[in-house]
Amino acid sequence: MRVPRLPWRTAEIVAVRNETAHARSLALRVDGWPGHDAGQHVDVRLTAADGYQAQRSYSISSPPAAAQLELLVDYVPDGEVSPYLTREARVGDRFELRGPIGGYFIWTAAYGGPLLLIAGGSGIAPFASILAYRAAAAPGIATHLLYSVRTAEDIIFKEQLEAWKRADPALAVSLTLTRSASPDWSGYRGRIDAAMLREVAFAVTESPLAYVCGPTAMVEHVADTLVSIGYPPGRVRTERFGPSGEST
């Protein structure tokens, strides 16, 4: 598959939406944006007045058909890019962006299912794109999202996930809280482990396709565990977000 050139383009923030205390969605206008596939990411580059540049990758959370490109940005203490994007950036601000990038961690209807999506924290971003695309283009493909967050307050896109689930019996959503859960919490508790994966994962005989996105330690643990319960490594696609694995 040939890929068009990836020039740095100017992105302008057209809307800001706080998703949780730490995570924020940015809707962007990007002149000349060529469109994207569900699951792709972009590189964001900030340039300081003295010329110093910092660059990070962010997954696209909006589906291909959306009018505006949306990114989900999670606050990383001591980060070079996310503190600005999550706390200071305002509508009308501009920064540089290049993309869409990556044809590995994407899903299109032609790939089929069953589809197992496993997210940790802000690793939900590419799955928001995939699930919105799936809801419009390919509802009915058996899909299970397992989403791990610290507390109930950290669930990103909570209402949207519930709406997609209500609208499509072929979509299951399971949540696990790793840090604290109220006594009436009905989902899973604790980090994703083999027992949890055996409950949510489709049988290997159904040839499921698994995608895992989140903090690095979580992604590696989940991918290894899926392989240990019989998933072929080639059917487990991973995207690592960074070293914040200790805290989710």
Next chain:
Amino acid sequence: MSDNVDANVSDEPAALDGNAAAGLLQQIFAIDITIARITCSGCQLVQPLAALRLYGLPMGNILRCPRCQATLIRAVARDKECWLDLRGAAALHVRLD
């Protein structure tokens, strides 16, 4: 261990993977580099570029084999130049459609 392991690269687990190297490498390749299948010259493991482990940010991208840790690809971009060292990649297999 392969002799092309960089002594100055930490053995700490890589925080990121080849997905995050694609923005730079895509400047060079006309095909989708994340799905290019790279053969490790150390242990012969064949993996899509996206599944390699990424080290070396922010100075450059060092992509290592997830199994034997051999350095497969090194890329550094500066101003309008990019320097690419592929000596650890025994083969690069791409689709042309």
